[in-house]
Amino acid sequence: MLKNKKQIDEVIYKFIGKKGPLIPLLQEIQSLEGYLSKETMRYVADKSGIHLAKIYGVATFYSMFQLKPQGKHIVRICKGTACHVAGANIISDTLCNELGLKEGEESSEDGLFTVMEVACLGCCGLAPAMMIDKDVHGKLTPEKTRLVIHEIRQAEGASHES
Ligand code: FES
Structure with a gap:
């Protein structure tokens, strides 16, 4: 069941008949639903007349599109060379454990x-x-990683109480 069917319809109607609207169309729909489920993609295909395979192809090709529900905070853990050499795997393990x-x-x-x-x-x-959402956390140690997560959880707990 789509959460925002009416708004999705409005987005689809806004883009129908325009050339090359698929990426911005899917971006707007993702911002409404949080991610692009198979059900959502099927619905968009039915309503817009755009072939489902084309929608699926774009949604799976670009990393900006999420195909599964996402957490409230997106944690981007760097596995690049500099971070790898500096212990990214230990940080990643700590994060996953936490x-x-x-x-x-x-x-x-x-x-x-x-x-x-x-x-x-x-x-x-x-x-x-x-990077958590838009904030970079660097020179990480396992302790610092746990602390960052703890602080966010505390802030979330505090926001639920107010
Ligand atoms: S390798 Fe560049 S920030 Fe991690």
């Missing part, structure tokens, strides 16, 4: 975090580094 992620899992059960690996965050001097 978030309770098992092999192959990306999102924490509490729905707060989704972890993605990236090739470089553009701040190699701060290796090992990760």
Whole structure:
């Protein structure tokens, strides 16, 4: 069941008949739904007349599109050369342990975090580094990594209470 069917219809109607609208169309729909589920892609194909294979092809090709539900906070852990040499694997293991992620899992059960690996965050001097939403955290140690996650969880807990 789509959460925002009416708004999705409005987005589709806005783009119908325009040339090459697929990426911005899917971006707007993803911003409404949080990600592009198979059901959403099927719905967009039916409503817009755009072939489902084309929608699926674009959604799976570009990393900006998410095909699974995402946590509230996106953690980009750098696995680039500078970070790798500085201990990115230890930071990654610490992060996964802290978030309770098992092999192959990306999102924490509490729905707060989704972890993605990236090739470089553009701040190699701060290796090992990760970015949470728009904030870069560098010169990470296991202790510092746990602290960052703890602080976000505390802030989330505080925001639930208010
Ligand atoms: S390699 Fe990690 S920030 Fe560049």
